[in-house]
Amino acid sequence: MKEAQFEYKCRRCGKVTRNPSCRVDLAQYYMVCLAVDGQAGDWQHGGIIRRHDIHNCKDGGTGLSDLLGCRVVETEPVRRPKLARKENEELKLRSERSERR
Ligand SMILES: [Zn+2]
Numbered sequence: 001m002k003e004a005q006f007e008y009k010c011r012r013c014g015k016v017t018r019n020p021s022c023r024v025d026l027a028q029y030y031m032v033c034l035a036v037d038g039q040a041g042d043w044q045h046g047g048i049i050r051r052h053d054i055h056n057c058k059d060g061g062t063g064l065s066d067l068l069g070c071r072v073v074e075t076e077p078v079r080r081p082k083l084a085r086k087e088n089e090e091l092k093l094r095s096e097r098s099e100r101r
Pocket of ligand 1: 010011012013014015055056057058062063
């Protein structure tokens with residue numbers, strides 16, 4: 001499974017950080033929104049992507065980081081065991097139901 005992660009680079013210390021990932025097509029859409037409007041994200045659920053972020057530098061200072069873009073990574077389909085177990089149970093039920101038809 002492929003996901004996109006937004007990368008930010010701290011102007012002060014140079015550290016590159018990545019925020020939680022999302023679907024690749026959604027990340028590409030967000031990048032277009034950022035380029036056009038300067039902001040993007042799911043305003044209703046709080047997943048906002050901004051051009052800048054704050055970085056707590058290793059030396060105790062605080063830096064301003066800039067959005068570099070997003071990278072695509074290969075991830076395991078199961079990251080949250082409890083949720084994944086529930087999803088797997090639902091998938092199993094669905095496949096059993098479709099087999100009966
Ligand atoms: Zn920093």
